[in-house]
Amino acid sequence: MDIRQSDHKPVYAVFRVKIKTRDEVKYKRVQEEVLKAVDKRENDNQPQISVEKTVIDFGRVRFNEPCMQDFNVYNSCPLPVDFSFKEKDIHDICEKWLQVDPRKDSLMIDSARSIRIKMVADVHTIRGLLKKIRTSDNFDILILHVENGRDIFITVTGDYQPSCFGLSMETMCRTDRPLSEYSQEQIKHLMNDDSQEYCVTMPREFFLLIDYLHKQGSKLEGGFHTFEPRKSVNAHFNVVRDWLDTWSDEEFPGTPQSAAQALLLLLDLPEQALLEPFVEDLLACNSKSKAMDYIALLSPPKRNVFMHLCMFLREGIECQYYELHQVAVTFGRILLRSSECKAWPDYKVRCSQFMRLFIESDGADSLANRNEGAGAGSKADLPAA
Template identity: 30%
Template sequence: SSSNSSFSRELRDDLVHSSSHTASNKAQILTMPQFNLRDNLIKCELLKNEDQYTYLEDFSIFLGTYNVNGQAPKESLSPWLNSTVLPPDMYCIGFQELDLSKEAFFFNDTPKEMEWTNAVGRALHPDAKYALVKLVRLVGIMLIFYVKKEHAEFISVVEAETVGTGIMGRMGNKGAVAIRFLFHNSSICVVNSHLAAHIEEYERRNQDYKDICSRLQFRQLDPTQPPVTIMKHDAVLWIGDLNYRITDLDVSSVKELIDKKDFETLHRIPLLFLQFHFKDVKFMQHQAEAFTITNDGQVPCQFEFITKPNEPTYCKPWLTANPPKGFIAQGASVDVELEVFVNRSTAPKLNSGAEEIEDILVLHLERGKDYFIPVTGNYLSSCYGTSILSLCNLKEPVQEMPQETLRKLVSAEMSLGENAVSTEKPLDIPKELWMMVDHLFRNAIKQEDIFQQPGLRSEFAEIRDCLDTGIPDSLPGSNHSVAEALLLFLDALPEPVVPYSFYPQCLENCSSASQCEKIISMLPRCHENVFNYLAAFLRELLKNSASNRLDSKILATIFASLLLKSQKKQDLGEKRKTQEFFHHFLVQGPS
């Protein structure tokens, strides 16, 4: 994996002068932060005469994918990898389920990586020499990229990224790994993904695919440049165990249909009247609108969303514009997508009404006008991202309350702490939490792989709406979806169940069960209740481990990361201490 560093600088210097090829790329080739008119003109001339200094050349890439189901390599891979007459110019080999052990799952560490890499290395085409350029692995999903020795000097900007789509959208038993690189002047991205299994789970597979496309981002060398997503490459090569099955059609008719496919063209909007309203924005529910910037002028143009004064970024954290800057040749267009996504860090202030879905983007055209693009929307408050204390003081569903009530609760809580708020006795624990745990207790205590399989995004949306608008007898969705909704609820709390201020002493005392119990008894009352309630529920689950296949280690891993959070990044040692802390409460009840 050492072959790319020496020549990448030369190549990059070349690229600064070069122009680009596809329309999508024209928006990205601005590798220099500040461009002047002269550069623009040069770029424009270069684009016009691209044919004079550009030529196309064919190369062959061997793509292979193999779900090895946790097995070690037993026989030579040569019949597979050495099946072409001529040696391929590159090899991209993907594996799935490399290692099914718990160690691989939780600590992302496996001896199988070496075993299979060696097996591949031994079986490449014997008529050429290959260099291993990059290897990337996420739990059992691995991608190896080899290039023929004589091409190595034309490979540059090699980057690898991974994204997990397992439970809570993070665990790496499902997801994708990807490698991007430049080969001469073409940008190429290779993706190896393992999508959700089972024939009826196509919805989850679609969700996984969308998640991979949006969440897998390569950082650029220039930190002012936005990260590059998979689809922003000249060529995308996607391999993997996709688990899709087409049962009613034969291969040839499927291929024919693919050829005929007409891609939806984006609707053009005159820039002058741009404004966007996002209706009923909800927690973790992605919404997007697109518009087209067309350069109908005589010179190439650079655009950028610029930062307003006293604000850290060009837009609010719940909003993104993609791409946020770019270059448009005369007559060309760029599609810009505005996305709204409220996550755990932006939800608290929106819930309480301290902030609203309201922003004005300033789209700056280099040496030209600035467009103001107002973005508005209405946010539907949620129990997701609302504090335990506030929820204990809300007897009604969050959306039944006037927002003013919630806002007052939050501000009283900020100034006075636990002792504040109403004269009425608060609930022991948030009713939303009770509804989810009670649902699981009644329906999922023996559910196989509970808390280990992800739920469906669409079902999460139903569960969230249900919790926020009513007090139903039972929740919609599968057990796995309810379980994930519970984990997301804990993850979204503005103050974790074990408040940040208690975190250091939890680490210090993690080895002593009695000390740990003592710390918990000192938590604010409603936090203590939630902690004990959850621990008691999990102990019930463990009594049924024969059916649900849980053990205390798995539960400690999952729940410690949600209940004991640090405001800084935790290292592995710290994580293990939080697991040790919580583990005491899983093996014995409070004394």
């Protein structure tokens, strides 16, 4: 019925009006069902893969012993899929102690691919790994990226078996038993300990090597000439590692040359050089007495190791077991390692000159006096640790 406006006012009228209303409960239910159907259709047509496991546990990880873990990825959608491991803020897909193969690949429909992750804690990576262990319980987190799909996060973990290689002198001096008896969590606690309390004055591992090398005498001739920083060591070196990490009472299992290599690695692998934080100051010193002012400021473990090492090297040079120049060059670049000072044009010369102040059997206190041919001295020039 049409309602019209009129100036005639009816005496009586009845109007029937129909108004459309919406049942909110039913409307919401239908809307949810439609959205679910749309999402399902989109997901079914979105590239995606399924991963056999998202936690890769290497179990026990040891220094200089590579280990591997494999896992499978599957194409679980009706489309071909391209995947790759995504680069992170470290400008690589993973930390340096991990290797992933393949880093990217394609999967056809209903196909699978095996991915291998290799864990390598060696002379190239131990510094970074120990630094990671100090702040995290995991070795790394990988991001598996699916093109036009969702990322999958894969946690890489394990239990690192502590070794003397890579640890600071301070950390080793806080141990009260062999490192082989420590867990990753326990060594993490010691690495983060900033106190000046130590169980011993000098690492037992360092003393064991020096004691063995001292007894070898002339058998070590030329033993410090061939050291190359970051040169990988073979699997035979692991028996030396175990001998040191267990504080073994057995006879040394290697050769004088392998002991020399172990000593150099023990000094070279820690994150901080032995003479840090005074490397720049020491390189500027032209006399032993001035250098000793800075040596005295080192932590007791570092100071004791340095003085004991210099006495050992000096005696070997006096006995003509080692060549002065080669020893000064080799140990100078290890003990005074510095990424900042390395850019100096005379950095290597300064490192060698500094070492000669402490290991040359010349009694001169300064570089100038030694160059003038001052008289001979003795081991008494070296203060006791």
